[in-house]
Amino acid sequence: MEIIIGLENYKKDYKNVCLALGTFDGIHKGHKKLIKSSVECAKKNNGTAVVMTFSEHPKKVFHNENRRILINNEKEKIHLLKKIGVDVLVIAHFTEEFKKLTPYEFVSEIIYTKLKAKHLFAGFNYTFGAKRAGKAEDLIQMAKDFNIKTTIIKPVTIDNTIISSTLIRELIEKGEMELAEKYLGYPFLIMGEVIHGKKIGRKIGFPTANIKTYNKIYPPNGIYGVEVIVEGDNNIYDGLLNIGHNPTVNENIENEYHIEVHILNFDKEIYGKEIMVKVKKYLREEKKFDTMEELIEAIKNDIIIWENHLKVKENE
Numbered sequence: 001m002e003i004i005i006g007l008e009n010y011k012k013d014y015k016n017v018c019l020a021l022g023t024f025d026g027i028h029k030g031h032k033k034l035i036k037s038s039v040e041c042a043k044k045n046n047g048t049a050v051v052m053t054f055s056e057h058p059k060k061v062f063h064n065e066n067r068r069i070l071i072n073n074e075k076e077k078i079h080l081l082k083k084i085g086v087d088v089l090v091i092a093h094f095t096e097e098f099k100k101l102t103p104y105e106f107v108s109e110i111i112y113t114k115l116k117a118k119h120l121f122a123g124f125n126y127t128f129g130a131k132r133a134g135k136a137e138d139l140i141q142m143a144k145d146f147n148i149k150t151t152i153i154k155p156v157t158i159d160n161t162i163i164s165s166t167l168i169r170e171l172i173e174k175g176e177m178e179l180a181e182k183y184l185g186y187p188f189l190i191m192g193e194v195i196h197g198k199k200i201g202r203k204i205g206f207p208t209a210n211i212k213t214y215n216k217i218y219p220p221n222g223i224y225g226v227e228v229i230v231e232g233d234n235n236i237y238d239g240l241l242n243i244g245h246n247p248t249v250n251e252n253i254e255n256e257y258h259i260e261v262h263i264l265n266f267d268k269e270i271y272g273k274e275i276m277v278k279v280k281k282y283l284r285e286e287k288k289f290d291t292m293e294e295l296i297e298a299i300k301n302d303i304i305i306w307e308n309h310l311k312v313k314e315n316e
């Protein structure tokens with residue numbers, strides 16, 4: 001997959017561009033259906049499947065919020081789009097200038113002139129142009145003027161509920177990881193670089209790879225059962241993730257926020273490597289223990305609980 005950052009760097013004449021439009025935060029089952037349609041369109045027409053998203057979440061730019069609101073950081077998004085078979089990902093900057101384009105200017109200047117799209121794919125609730133004034137039906141009409149076909153993808157539902165990034169964000173914020181997985185179509189991901197921590201983990205017999213944090217949503221503080229993939233290693237490991245302040249070892253918890261994973265049956269130095277954690281299940285809240293012995297006992301118990309859970313799942 002080719003990655004183009006900034007529309008000004010989209011320069012090649014790609015053939016028969018099948019363009020998927022949307023913010024695609026989460027790349028959930030609904031997004032996947034839409035993006036897959038553009039990939040299939042490209043295959044059928046000997047063309048190019050292009051996805052255009054923004055480097056900043058449009059809502060964040062609109063409300064100037066600092067709140068963590070994204071389900072995926074850029075790395076995760078790239079990983080997920082590659083898997084679907086997208087040829088070109090354009091990450092446009094959501095600039096002041098861009099925000100001012102009317103819906104018609106967006107179609108004419110960006111979709112037609114710049115991206116040279118032949119076929120568009122957008123969701124039923126897609127909005128575009130200044131003040132998000134353009135709706136999915138407008139897109140069909142406006143694109144017609146430029147001889148561009150448009151396919152609007154109907155809502156994808158599970159148990160009569162429309163899958164949406166908002167719903168999934170709420171589930172992640174509540175720690176409902178199994179439900180989040182159901183709507184996403186894959187477990188919630190945490191991808192990032194392994195950084196140095198306080199080096200207490202290995203002393204107590206449970207080394208934990210600390211993962212660099214990004215401005216995105218994380219599940220509530222607590223202990224989670226996870227799967228782990230380490231850069232340059234083909235195995236999928238089981239593991240236990242801890243998100244929180246480590247109150248047992250930290251006096252001043254306000255300044256401490258860590259995301260760290262103990263990988264089961266693993267013993268390698270992986271500082272600086274990229275790791276991917278698939279968050280499967282919330283196990284318990286993070287506690288302040290009076291002694292290190294109690295913390296060690298709790299971690300041992302977490303491992304037993306998670307291994308037993310996996311055994312039961314295997315036999316189901």
Ligand SMILES: Cc1cc2nc3c(=O)[nH]c(=O)nc-3n(C[C@H](O)[C@H](O)[C@H](O)COP(=O)(O)O)c2cc1C
Pocket residue numbers: 197198199200201202206207208209210223240241242245246247248249260261262285286287288289295298299302303
């Ligand atoms: C499975 C697991 C459960 C944990 N539970 C707690 C907890 O309840 N309370 C706590 O203060 N720290 C908890 N920790 C975090 C440890 O305090 C932390 O891993 C240890 O201090 C090592 O940190 P370091 O990587 O900076 O050396 C847990 C860690 C793991 C792997």
Ligand SMILES: Nc1ncnc2c1ncn2[C@@H]1O[C@H](COP(=O)(O)OP(=O)(O)O)[C@@H](O)[C@H]1O
Pocket residue numbers: 194195196197198199200201202203206207208209210261262263264265266267268269270271
């Ligand atoms: N089973 C394991 N799980 C996690 N990290 C491991 C494991 N075995 C070895 N390591 C290595 O040990 C480091 C974690 O040890 P730790 O004492 O907790 O140090 P730090 O505080 O720097 O994270 C990891 O970054 C990794 O390089």
